[in-house]
Amino acid sequence: MLESFFEPASIAVVGASRTPGKVGHDVVKNLVEEGFEGEVFPVNPKADEVLGLECYGAVTDIEDEVELAVIVIPAQFVPGVLDECAQKGIGAVIIISAGFKESGEEGAELERKLAKKCAEHGIRCIGPNCLGVMSPHLKMNASFGPAMPQPGHIAFFSQSGALGTAVLDVAVGEAIGMSRFISYGNKADVDETDLIEALGEDERTGVILGYVESVDDGQRFMDVARRVTHVKPVIMLKSGRTSAGARAASSHTGSLAGSDSAYEAAFAQCGVIRAETVGEFFDYARAFAGQKPPIGNRIAVVTNAGGPGIIATDAAGSSGLQMAELSEETMRTLNESLPPQASVQNPVDVLGDAKADRYQAALDAIAEDENVDMLLALLTPQTSTEVVETARAIGRIADKTEKPVLATFMGRASVSGGWKVLQQKSVPDFHYPDSAVMALGAMCRYGDWLQSELHEPPTYDFDDSAIEETIEEAGRGGRDTLGERQARGIARACGIALPRSEFAADEDAAAEAANDIGYPLVLKLSSDDILHKSDAGGVKLDLESEEEVRRAFREIMESARQYDPDAAVEGVLVQENAPAGREVIIGLNRDPQFGPVIMFGLGGIYVEVLKDVVFRVAPLTEREAWKMIEEIRAARILKGFRGQPRADLEALADCLLRVSQLGVYYPQISECDLNPLFVYPEGKGVMAVDVRFGLDSSS
Ligand code: ADP
Ligand code: MG
Numbered sequence: 001m002l003e004s005f006f007e008p009a010s011i012a013v014v015g016a017s018r019t020p021g022k023v024g025h026d027v028v029k030n031l032v033e034e035g036f037e038g039e040v041f042p043v044n045p046k047a048d049e050v051l052g053l054e055c056y057g058a059v060t061d062i063e064d065e066v067e068l069a070v071i072v073i074p075a076q077f078v079p080g081v082l083d084e085c086a087q088k089g090i091g092a093v094i095i096i097s098a099g100f101k102e103s104g105e106e107g108a109e110l111e112r113k114l115a116k117k118c119a120e121h122g123i124r125c126i127g128p129n130c131l132g133v134m135s136p137h138l139k140m141n142a143s144f145g146p147a148m149p150q151p152g153h154i155a156f157f158s159q160s161g162a163l164g165t166a167v168l169d170v171a172v173g174e175a176i177g178m179s180r181f182i183s184y185g186n187k188a189d190v191d192e193t194d195l196i197e198a199l200g201e202d203e204r205t206g207v208i209l210g211y212v213e214s215v216d217d218g219q220r221f222m223d224v225a226r227r228v229t230h231v232k233p234v235i236m237l238k239s240g241r242t243s244a245g246a247r248a249a250s251s252h253t254g255s256l257a258g259s260d261s262a263y264e265a266a267f268a269q270c271g272v273i274r275a276e277t278v279g280e281f282f283d284y285a286r287a288f289a290g291q292k293p294p295i296g297n298r299i300a301v302v303t304n305a306g307g308p309g310i311i312a313t314d315a316a317g318s319s320g321l322q323m324a325e326l327s328e329e330t331m332r333t334l335n336e337s338l339p340p341q342a343s344v345q346n347p348v349d350v351l352g353d354a355k356a357d358r359y360q361a362a363l364d365a366i367a368e369d370e371n372v373d374m375l376l377a378l379l380t381p382q383t384s385t386e387v388v389e390t391a392r393a394i395g396r397i398a399d400k401t402e403k404p405v406l407a408t409f410m411g412r413a414s415v416s417g418g419w420k421v422l423q424q425k426s427v428p429d430f431h432y433p434d435s436a437v438m439a440l441g442a443m444c445r446y447g448d449w450l451q452s453e454l455h456e457p458p459t460y461d462f463d464d465s466a467i468e469e470t471i472e473e474a475g476r477g478g479r480d481t482l483g484e485r486q487a488r489g490i491a492r493a494c495g496i497a498l499p500r501s502e503f504a505a506d507e508d509a510a511a512e513a514a515n516d517i518g519y520p521l522v523l524k525l526s527s528d529d530i531l532h533k534s535d536a537g538g539v540k541l542d543l544e545s546e547e548e549v550r551r552a553f554r555e556i557m558e559s560a561r562q563y564d565p566d567a568a569v570e571g572v573l574v575q576e577n578a579p580a581g582r583e584v585i586i587g588l589n590r591d592p593q594f595g596p597v598i599m600f601g602l603g604g605i606y607v608e609v610l611k612d613v614v615f616r617v618a619p620l621t622e623r624e625a626w627k628m629i630e631e632i633r634a635a636r637i638l639k640g641f642r643g644q645p646r647a648d649l650e651a652l653a654d655c656l657l658r659v660s661q662l663g664v665y666y667p668q669i670s671e672c673d674l675n676p677l678f679v680y681p682e683g684k685g686v687m688a689v690d691v692r693f694g695l696d697s698s699s
Contacts, residue, residue, distance in 0.1 A: 303350070529564065
């Protein structure tokens with residue numbers, strides 16, 4: 001699909017320059033000096049030759065076919081050159097030139113013009129404002145980046161050119177092999193989703209790495225990534241974790257959803273491995289490039305020192321891994337081959353004086369053990385340690401077993417001899433045991449993902465005409481939140497259980513409704529201007545008689561007046577007292593990139609103070625709904641704890657799925673809070689005692 005960028009037969013460099021140090025010179029030089037095997041045509045009307053190559057006045061003057069054009073001329077001339085490229089039949093251009101969107105409104109206008117021209121001519125474009133593209137296998141360095149990594153199977157794309165150069169430098173310095181390097185800059189045309197799709201199909205690429213600052217079309221990104229990650233790992237570093245982009249929100253969900261929570265959720269839902277730091281990014285890259293993911297989460301550690309073994313054990317716990325219980329047989333073998341002081345329990349301690357043969361024997365036995373899914377060999381340099389020989393032994397094990405084998409040779413000066421050997425054997429090596437374990441944790445999550453099937457979200461029968469009418473009615477009123485009655489109407493139409501409620505505009509009506517519903521009951525302030533009723537003294541629970549109801553009505557009216565004298569108060573909601581249940585919150589919010597996002601957490605302090613909430617991009621599958629329930633830190637409170645029965649998690653998952661469907665089917669609903677939803681013991685269902693919806697009148 002984007003082959004012309006990765007494997008072109010011929011490249012024109014528009015803006016080729018004879019002056020060393022200029023970008024237009026460096027691009028030609030990089031192509032020539034790296035030994036690009038295809039044709040290179042410098043284009044510059046003011047030069048006859050550049051670096052010994054014949055120079056052309058325009059791409060249209062080139063007689064041979066040109067597959068790719070690299071453009072390095074001042075921004076204002078770029079649109080004109082695109083016309084010439086089209087005339088010449090060039091279907092792919094890399095625009096290195098800066099001076100577009102990144103430089104202000106004028107540049108942004110120029111960029112829109114450029115994008116339009118590309119679309120008109122059917123030209124695919126990488127950039128503008130980028131470093132260029134490299135394909136080390138072809139010796140193609142179509143960039144002004146200083147050095148090209150050796151061929152390998154990691155593809156790396158970066159929105160930031162500077163980060164791109166830094167990554168290249170690491171790759172060259174650590175001899176990490178790459179299949180493609182793409183700096184895609186302002187992404188006027190080709191974006192991260194296009195690249196993931198193309199690299200997913202690229203046979204040279206085994207691991208995809210990406211640095212992004214934003215994802216443009218969230219749903220399309222997820223669709224593509226979900227497919228590609230089932231074939232090869234996609235590791236992303238996404239910057240901009242703060243919630244600066246989050247808009248002022250009138251719901252709990254809105255205020256808890258930072259701009260990053262949707263990314264976090266989306267990446268996890270489509271199998272993208274997210275690196276939290278640049279360090280992790282490289283760690284994961286090396287781990288995934290070297291070894292296959294494990295099929296389970298049980299790790300075995302072999303070490304020549306106790307401390308690092310314990311550090312690895314701790315890290316395993318926090319990375320979702322389990323220390324493997326070695327089989328009787330393995331322990332017998334270890335007992336036979338190791339000195340009596342050695343520990344044959346995982347982490348296996350081969351002792352400080354261990355030479356390569358002890359590592360070999362221990363790893364051999366452990367690799368065979370069915371209780372072990374992955375191996376980590378730890379080495380600290382001690383007097384009799386055989387660094388290089390041990391590295392070779394680890395390499396032999398890695399060759400033999402299907403299980404991933406990682407190494408940590410701690411130190412610098414005396415262990416560096418081992419690094420090279422490990423690298424040749426594709427055994428990823430880490431400076432620290434905890435980073436090795438973290439990487440194994442990520443591989444394990446990916447292994448899980450590979451084994452998971454693609455599920456479809458379920459569909460529910462909603463009373464759609466009721467929902468549509470309510471939305472229309474509210475839209476006519478020009479409001480951006482739905483009134484109590486409308487909100488409850490929508491929840492009911494979605495099949496969400498609600499306590500019986502009646503609206504009452506005055507005290508007498510409240511008394512009448514109360515007698516109708518029966519005691520005990522609840523009175524709640526009804527006002528579109530007051531969002532948090534309790535804050536305004538607007539919720540009275542456990543009212544036992546008409547007298548109490550009348551008093552509660554007057555008190556609510558009085559405290560609402562004091563709370564906000566300007567608030568329009570419609571009256572009260574007389575509501576059945578719901579039996580006590582475990583309080584949770586379910587929310588719906590809209591993310592500018594990914595669309596509907598569902599939030600879940602326990603109510604009360606868990607959400608207010610601890611912010612113990614999880615997010616997913618809708619539509620949810622059943623599996624994702626269950627995962628949400630599992631993932632909150634307080635999950636045990638729902639699963640049954642200290643004599644409390646297990647809550648009706650089926651009904652809870654069902655409710656999450658209904659809100660998800662509402663979010664997907666009705667883009668006009670901008671926000672929703674079920675806060676709280678009472679969850680009853682198993683078989684007893686759920687009940688939404690407070691529902692709120694926001695409307696987006698523009699959609
Ligand atoms: P708000 O969130 O606007 O302050 P709610 O309707 O959520 O108002 O009520 C506040 C609290 O009162 C809820 O969190 C819940 O604990 C309790 N509550 C509300 N409605 C009922 C009800 N019908 N039955 C029992 N408790 C209720
Ligand atoms: Mg509430």
